[in-house]
Amino acid sequence: MKWSFKVGSVFGIELRVHITFFLILVYAAYLWGSLYGEGTAGAIYGSVVILALFVCVVIHELSHSRMAQYFGGEVSSITLLPIGGVSLMKKMPEEPTRELLVSLVGPLSNVIIAVLLIPLLYLVPNPVDGAFGAFSRLAAGNGDVLIGISAQGFISYMFFINLLLAAFNLLPAFPLDGGRVFRSILAERMSYMKATRTAVVVGQAFAFILGIIGIFTLNIIFIIIAVFIYMGAEQEGAGAEMKSTLAQLKVGQALARDTKTVAPDDRLGAVVNMVMHEYQEDFPVVSGGELAGVLTRANLINGLHSIGPDGPVSQVMEKDFPVVSADAPFSDVYEKMNERRIKAVPVLEDGHLLGMVTLEHLSEVFMLLASTDQPLIPAAK
Numbered sequence: 001m002k003w004s005f006k007v008g009s010v011f012g013i014e015l016r017v018h019i020t021f022f023l024i025l026v027y028a029a030y031l032w033g034s035l036y037g038e039g040t041a042g043a044i045y046g047s048v049v050i051l052a053l054f055v056c057v058v059i060h061e062l063s064h065s066r067m068a069q070y071f072g073g074e075v076s077s078i079t080l081l082p083i084g085g086v087s088l089m090k091k092m093p094e095e096p097t098r099e100l101l102v103s104l105v106g107p108l109s110n111v112i113i114a115v116l117l118i119p120l121l122y123l124v125p126n127p128v129d130g131a132f133g134a135f136s137r138l139a140a141g142n143g144d145v146l147i148g149i150s151a152q153g154f155i156s157y158m159f160f161i162n163l164l165l166a167a168f169n170l171l172p173a174f175p176l177d178g179g180r181v182f183r184s185i186l187a188e189r190m191s192y193m194k195a196t197r198t199a200v201v202v203g204q205a206f207a208f209i210l211g212i213i214g215i216f217t218l219n220i221i222f223i224i225i226a227v228f229i230y231m232g233a234e235q236e237g238a239g240a241e242m243k244s245t246l247a248q249l250k251v252g253q254a255l256a257r258d259t260k261t262v263a264p265d266d267r268l269g270a271v272v273n274m275v276m277h278e279y280q281e282d283f284p285v286v287s288g289g290e291l292a293g294v295l296t297r298a299n300l301i302n303g304l305h306s307i308g309p310d311g312p313v314s315q316v317m318e319k320d321f322p323v324v325s326a327d328a329p330f331s332d333v334y335e336k337m338n339e340r341r342i343k344a345v346p347v348l349e350d351g352h353l354l355g356m357v358t359l360e361h362l363s364e365v366f367m368l369l370a371s372t373d374q375p376l377i378p379a380a381k
């Protein structure tokens, strides 16, 4: 996700924070420090409230990730937004019951946190107006009692925020958890693709209504969330469409076999010459009949900069790269390109290089397959 920063990693999952989190951190510090007149202590208190929200969102997202990992999924990164997070899953369980569990466990974690906070609401010294008083005022949109710095205020906020996170994420709109829950319920009755399309339409209709409400009430947060949901639903739908369409073919059924290769000792200058004459940007690097690496266009350009045209391919090539086998579904190529943000994937058969699939080729195959409902190529066995 754009505008996000890596802050660490847990369970092999990269944790990234979206810039909006820093913005609301500054806003909360300003709110308590200046607007509510609490000075430095208020600014610190405001920041602590947002950091605690951050921890709750991390717990929410990690619950999803751990559950997905339990089902054999792979999660490469989590980007944290104030309203929840976006997990980049390499392999997401598509089996409806599993998806249901993975989706539900996030909001459930917030409900559990909220329940655990209830005893604390009773234990705080001098509650302002009863244990649940502050909370019910917050829920009624009247948070005056919480403006100052107080233990009850803090716990009431956390209680409220966790219930809000759970409720918001359970809305039946893609790409929120509720949208996935909705899809997995639909997928019990219809095909996964049709369930996805229905969930996308419902998600976008919801975003539209939310956006209209936001415009009429001049609520900027509503408008931002509406845009986020609308685009998320769009992306989710397009991705699912792409995967299910491409899955009709095996990689070997639509593969350019005349891929030009280079050797590790080739000079970069020689590769430049090949690029000029061939319609190819990324090259498999083959050494003694074995695939040793991939030289991408970016590698070539950076290499020309750093080691010049006389430098060898081996010094700048990609050594850690994904491959697919010829009998894998074509959709695997799409998933690998997506998860690694690459434009070419070498195809192997019995360990030997058979060719390479590029992003342009993949888009072309998709357009052809999507142009008709009739099978263009005999179905893959």
Ligand SMILES: [Zn+2]
Binding pocket: 060, 061, 064, 084, 085, 106, 107, 169, 177
């Ligand atoms: Zn979630």
